[in-house]
Amino acid sequence: MGVEFHRxxxxxYTCAPSxxxxxxxxxxxYWLVKCEPHECSFDELRTRPNSTGYWRGVRNYQARNxxxxxxxxxxxxxxxxxxxxxxxxxGIVTIAAAGYPDPSQxxxxxxxxxxxSTEQEPRWYSFDVKWKKKLKTYVNLADLKSNKKLxxxxxxxxxxxxxxxxxxxxxxxxxxxxxxA
Numbered sequence: 774m775g776v777e778f779h780r781x782x783x784x785x786y787t788c789a790p791s792x793x794x795x796x797x798x799x800x801x802x803y804w805l806v807k808c809e810p811h812e813c814s815f816d817e818l819r820t821r822p823n824s825t826g827y828w829r830g831v832r833n834y835q836a837r838n839x840x841x842x843x844x845x846x847x848x849x850x851x852x853x854x855x856x857x858x859x860x861x862x863x864g865i866v867t868i869a870a871a872g873y874p875d876p877s878q879x880x881x882x883x884x885x886x887x888x889x890s891t892e893q894e895p896r897w898y899s900f901d902v903k904w905k906k907k908l909k910t911y912v913n914l915a916d917l918k919s920n921k922k923l924x925x926x927x928x929x930x931x932x933x934x935x936x937x938x939x940x941x942x943x944x945x946x947x948x949x950x951x952x953x954a
Contacts, residue, residue: 802843803940804850805928806866806902815852815863815907824904825869829877830885831897836937840898844871844937850902851940851948853928861913862948866902875899908952922947 806828808814818826831837848868854860874895877885890896918929927938940948 802845802848803942803945804839804844804848804868805853805862805938805940806850807853807855807936807938809856810854811857814854815904818852818866818902819904819907826902828900828902829875831875831899831936832885832887833935836935837896837898839937839939840900841872843939844868844900846871849905849945851945852902855936859911859913861911861917862908862952863911864907865905867905868900869903870901872898872900910952912948912952916951917948920947920951 808828813826818824831840846868848871850866850868851862852864852866853862874892875885875897876899877883878887878890878895878897879892880886885897887896914929917923917926923929923944926940926944927933927935928940
């Protein structure tokens with residue numbers, strides 16, 4: 774059983790001096806990335822250099838595989854505050870860099886150190902996010918769960934605790950509509 778990714782297409786145009794414009798199709802995916810606000814809130818991300826942060830410490834193989842194999846620079850993600858009084862979606866980030874080995878796994882002093890990881894064979898992957906837009910309305914988990922159009926969304930299903938989750942294009946549009954983004 775695999776994860777079904779619904780994607781939209783956008784185009785990058787590359788021009789070479791001797792060629793006409795070459796059309797290159799790139800597939801964009803949508804994500805929901807969870808962060809505990811006491812670690813880094815959406816508003817705090819905006820204050821960081823270039824409004825960019827490095828996502829570290831993902832220690833789940835399914836999430837790791839999504840980061841390593843599917844996530845791409847330019848994808849969009851909902852920034853979800855988890856493990857707080859009112860969990861929910863605060864804003865939108867762009868994936869600024871994807872699928873590189875998480876440096877924390879190699880640092881013996883880091884809480885995310887993994888003695889089985891090596892630089893030649895890393896086990897865990899990171900990505901960078903860049904602050905894009907704060908939602909006009911914070912979309913809390915209760916509102917997500919009560920929306921009949923979002924019953925298949927991973928974030929509202931029982932037992933879905935992954936910190937990185939795919940979001941379908943239909944779900945993306947519905948949440949944006951809820952937030953008036």
